[in-house]
Amino acid sequence: MDNPEQILAILFQLTQLMLVVLLAPLLTGWVNQCQAWLQNRSGAGILQPYRVLHKLFLKDAVMAYNASWLFNVTPYIVFGCMWLAAAIIPIIAVDLPFSQAADVIALVGVFALARVFIALAAMDIGTSFGTMGARREMLVSFLAEPALLMVLFTSSMISHSTQLPRIVEALAHHEFVLYPSLAFAALAFLIVLLAENARIPVDNPGTHLELTMIHEAMILEYSARHLALIEWASSLKLFAYISIGIALFFPHGIVEVGNWAGLPLAIFLLLLKLLTAGAGLAVLESLMAKMRIFRAPEFLGTAFLLAVLGLLIHFLLGA
């Protein structure tokens, strides 16, 4: 630990960890606020997710009688997974200590781990809605995951590495080139982002109709701090996904570890990108209706197809 570079790296890592966990609800609030504006509503304000979290943490948790330990620990595991995922992704700087430990395949694995637990917990309490939600979640995710992997492979081909810092470096620090393969990958990634974060048109995060829910059906039985953690984890997941998108497709402006002078500009650029992405997401969601659930496979099949096209184009054109 006497190596100053290592200490600096850890400081950067800690900055990112705290920044991400604190900023994630703000992004959710921003998306909701943009939607409110687009619908002629005044909206609840971008700080609303914090108020909701505060309220939930103050409440007493209600547990189903037949819930096992699995139901109890799942919110912590899901929150941990999402926080870890957000730590791996180069958000404010490349070459963070955590990102050396895991590559993009491990990242997809971390998301999958959270999903497995939340689906098991949904079935654990034995209500029909939990099982229904878990079943639908699996239908969506087993199609979304391969598409996400293909997107990540396309970027790996360009940078010859599955390490996210290498990918980001290759894309950010070389002269600006338009990669046609990445255009296809970006489109595929957008579809996966919508599906994986339970957004319209695949799921509706704002619905109260229990029969139509996917993600919400799985967490219907959660309350108070457990629900708060899951809601926070959902915000973190959205933040992580948008960050992956930024890292893969718009990494310009990111700094290296140790570059304190460049950090303010990097954070400013990051915020700008997040604001743009959040507003874009709100526009997309306001324009679309939710599709019939059996259309989701076609939708995600399109994502997979686009990702494969990206990969093929990389082979054909070498770009």
Add this chain to the structure above:
Amino acid sequence: MPIKHPNLHLEPMNGAIPAWHGEIADSDLLPICQNVRDGGGRLVALWGSDEHAQGNGFALHVVLVNETGLVCLSMALPAEQPSHPDISQIFPAANRMQRTVYDLLGIYAHEGHDHRKWLRHAAWRSGSFPLRKDFDAAQSRSDDSDSYPFVQVEGQGVHEIPVGPVHAGVIEPGHFRFSIVGEKVLRLEQRFGYTHKGIEKRFESLSLQQGAKLAGRVSGDSSVAYAWAYAMAAESIANVTPPDRALWLRALLLERERVANHLGDLGYLGNDVALSFGFVQFGILKEQLLRNNAALFGHRYLMDRIIPGGVTADLSAEGKRVIEAELAMLEREVRLLRGIYDEHAGVQDRFIGAGRVEPKLAAQLGLCGLAGRASAQAWDTRVQFPCAPYDKLDVQMATYRNGDVAARVIVRFDELFESLRLQREILVNLVQGDGLAIPLAKLPANGLGIGMVEGWRGEVMVAIHTDARGNLTRVHPHDPSWQNWPALEHAALGNIVPDFPLINKSFNLSYSGHDL
């Protein structure tokens, strides 16, 4: 004369709607019902009454409708073991009404095949009947568990999803039992009665004027329709006609209620396919209309504006201009929004083909009102039996054949525009009259009156019986939801579970008006 039958002697009833009344014997009920059914008629309502005060046991009343008008059949029943023939084989909608008559009065449908309870949960004991005059609420408390034998569906991979009566959102309570395989609905069974408030029992202890207030609260979204139907029934017994201006104002209020509900529903249908944009825009329009209601008539939902004998609210010349401006605004905005709904591929993909009720099935089930018209059942009280002032308005009925969610949306849009047109016509024709109401203090003794009004959901009927002193002895409000809830069970078949909330919303039936 609407029906010809050798043992049937019909007396025309007074009032705004063409109706006849006749006493029949037990054995004549089935042939007469079959006769009406064969002639394309429908069952409107079925209720019982305790006639001990008149020296009889009980009575069963059945209202049928065909193209000439309403026929109310009354059947005297003995005090011991009152029973009547089961008519649910002829009119499927009668099934739940008959079970309700048993739950509330102990009148039994003999030879019926379905004797499960319907409105009774565990609020009163099996074998005690709240609508009997000798019912003692304190003695009838029940500690029974509330069990109900749902029909079981068996087979590989079939399982049940129980939904409600407590839902994830704040909506009215009803229980839906789905038997599904994968996401496909094999059977849907409903269970209601969670909002039973004892409205019919309460009517018995109210004066005519108090009853009008209660009638306006049977189902809050149809307040005008119920209040008008109640007033019409009372006016039919008293044989009075309200002043012309009152009738025109009633029609104006009824059309405003229709527009408010159609706006709300169109918004919610957008919301159910996650198009929040539509939800919010229609919500804004509805809110503006409700605020105008509050400013012009003194109540957002127009409750207590219609009383037996007339109306309580007038419209000033200034108010007329406000409504004219509002109508122009609604016409413009709704046309714009309709264009958006029509051209939105995602919305149309969800609407088209979902929850289809074929015209043939709709006719068989006696589907009525808005949902009926979307399945080619061309019944609209304002068109077939236009009471004043509709006889001067030439209402255009909106019908469609497809019977799916999209069809019910189209009918809503068409009726909305027609309602805006009617309001404009009403404003032009709104005569300056002498007074808004003919005071109606008390009703004649031993009377029976029927009022029927085309509310936004369908035909709302209210029947009033008076006793020897002219007090209310039995009031039966009937909501079109009684006919349409069973059709929803059929509409959901073969659809996928996540489409059900959309199908349900496209019918938007009343819980409160049904559970009473």
